[in-house]
Amino acid sequence: MAKTKRRYVCQNCGSVSTRWQGQCPDCSEWNTLVEDAPATVFSMKHDLSSGGRAIAFEALDAPSEPLVRLPTGLAEFDRALGGGLVPGSAILMGGEPGIGKSTLLLQSAGAVAKRGLSVVYLSGEEAAGQVRMRAGRLGLADAPIKLASATSVRDLLTTLGTMDPPSLLIVDSIQTMHSDTIEGAPGTVSQVRGCAFELIRYAKENGVALVLVGHVTKDGSIAGPRVLEHMVDVVMSFEGERSHQYRILRALKNRFGAVDEIGVFAMAGAGLEEVGNPSLLFLSGREEPLAGSAVFPALEGTRPVLVEIQALIVRLQSGATPRRAVVGWDSGRLAMLLAVLESRCGLNFSSAEVYLNVAGGYRLSDPAADVAVAAALVSALADKPLPTHAVWFGEVSLAGEIRPVSHSGLRLREAAKLGFGIGHGPTEADANSSGLNYRGLSRLANLVDRVMATA
Numbered sequence: 001m002a003k004t005k006r007r008y009v010c011q012n013c014g015s016v017s018t019r020w021q022g023q024c025p026d027c028s029e030w031n032t033l034v035e036d037a038p039a040t041v042f043s044m045k046h047d048l049s050s051g052g053r054a055i056a057f058e059a060l061d062a063p064s065e066p067l068v069r070l071p072t073g074l075a076e077f078d079r080a081l082g083g084g085l086v087p088g089s090a091i092l093m094g095g096e097p098g099i100g101k102s103t104l105l106l107q108s109a110g111a112v113a114k115r116g117l118s119v120v121y122l123s124g125e126e127a128a129g130q131v132r133m134r135a136g137r138l139g140l141a142d143a144p145i146k147l148a149s150a151t152s153v154r155d156l157l158t159t160l161g162t163m164d165p166p167s168l169l170i171v172d173s174i175q176t177m178h179s180d181t182i183e184g185a186p187g188t189v190s191q192v193r194g195c196a197f198e199l200i201r202y203a204k205e206n207g208v209a210l211v212l213v214g215h216v217t218k219d220g221s222i223a224g225p226r227v228l229e230h231m232v233d234v235v236m237s238f239e240g241e242r243s244h245q246y247r248i249l250r251a252l253k254n255r256f257g258a259v260d261e262i263g264v265f266a267m268a269g270a271g272l273e274e275v276g277n278p279s280l281l282f283l284s285g286r287e288e289p290l291a292g293s294a295v296f297p298a299l300e301g302t303r304p305v306l307v308e309i310q311a312l313i314v315r316l317q318s319g320a321t322p323r324r325a326v327v328g329w330d331s332g333r334l335a336m337l338l339a340v341l342e343s344r345c346g347l348n349f350s351s352a353e354v355y356l357n358v359a360g361g362y363r364l365s366d367p368a369a370d371v372a373v374a375a376a377l378v379s380a381l382a383d384k385p386l387p388t389h390a391v392w393f394g395e396v397s398l399a400g401e402i403r404p405v406s407h408s409g410l411r412l413r414e415a416a417k418l419g420f421g422i423g424h425g426p427t428e429a430d431a432n433s434s435g436l437n438y439r440g441l442s443r444l445a446n447l448v449d450r451v452m453a454t455a
């Protein structure tokens with residue numbers, strides 16, 4: 001005999017409690033627990049070891065169908081996906097409001113539809129007229145997209161059931177969808193999960209590539225329905241500073257490809273433009289040599305991206321605690337690097353404020369940035385500009401050694417391609433094929449000497 005129990009689901013992280021609490025015990029958010037549809041608990045005496053169907057086991061080397069991909073029409077989108085959409089799979093596209101998710105997906109929908117494939121774009125947020133106006137601005141007014149504005153999953157699935165399944169189905173956004181079989185308002189965990197489940201099932205059964213748009217909360221998680229991340233095949237994040245024009249599309253999870261490739265776009269008057277050579281974008285505006293600026297050949301997946309790192313040091317007269325502010329890099333890593341520069345190289349930052357910025361609003365996670373950051377810091381401290389045609393990279397250990405990093409050859413070749421002439425980095429780098437004048441560094445102290453020696 002089945003019995004039911006009250007349960008409360010956190011609207012932020014999806015964790016389930018059996019009693020209401022003010023604060024979620026898992027994610028510590030306040031006032032996020034909401035009573036959910038009761039779960040059915042079966043008696044433990046129930047015997048499940050008979051009455052089921054036998055499952056056929058398969059060998060790993062059994063022949064399987066090759067993965068066919070559906071190009072999105074945007075090379076940068078395909079690159080971030082690892083080669084295009086996969087029919088019968090589901091993608092969650094997360095991003096802050098206003099970052100350009102709807103624009104990106106409409107552009108892709110237009111490109112796919114213009115190739116003669118069937119595309120359904122369902123907007124739960126905007127009226128069809130609004131989407132049509134946007135399509136007009138994007139030059140897609142004549143793309144044969146099947147456009148609708150609706151929020152009921154039942155209406156959508158009923159309609160889809162009367163037609164041939166489309167190649168691409170876009171639902172913008174999953175938080176606006178609701179299913180009448182589930183209690184609760186649209187956007188609650190149970191609604192979002194239930195609607196996504198139905199849509200994903202439809203996509204898998206009919207070989208449709210499904211894209212679900214998901215809003216992101218201020219802390220960067222896809223709002224509420226973290227549970228969705230487990231249900232979909234690919235989780236994408238569309239990021240950028242709204243005040244800067246560039247946008248980065250990256251995969252956070254991908255069952256069909258690597259998660260380290262990025263797609264770079266710039267938001268322009270007529271929609272998103274693809275940026276095939278991001279280095280030029282992040283380096284624009286550098287002309288005269290300025291103290292505190294160093295160029296770092298970063299690596300995003302297999303693609304090198306040159307970015308400028310800027311440091312500013314302000315000496316304090318009073319005994320006030322000096323500030324350390326970082327934009328685009330890890331503040332713990334900066335504290336470590338400052339400590340290594342102080343203890344291994346005898347520099348003194350203790351009575352100075354330190355500001356570090358990665359130009360263009362770019363976010364660095366590559367550990368090879370240490371050497372470039374150190375070069376920018378030493379250059380700012382000594383007020384000595386670094387040569388504008390030099391790049392710096394390498395990881396710094398606590399002992400003050402410069403450690404080798406991955407893909408040094410790729411980084412240096414990109415720098416050479418963009419007109420840089422000198423490379424400073426780990427002694428073990430593979431610099432032969434780059435055509436750059438390469439100068440190895442074995443210790444952080446060598447870097448300090450080299451910066452001090454610049455004219």
Ligand code: TYD
Nearest residue numbers: 097098099100101102103267268269270271
């Ligand atoms: P949008 O795709 O609506 O964002 P999201 O779906 O992620 O909420 O994009 C919104 C912003 O993009 C909007 O503030 C205006 C800007 N934009 C342009 O600059 N150029 C354009 O051609 C379009 C369509 C939008």
Ligand code: MG
Nearest residue numbers: 101102125172
């Ligand atoms: Mg939108």
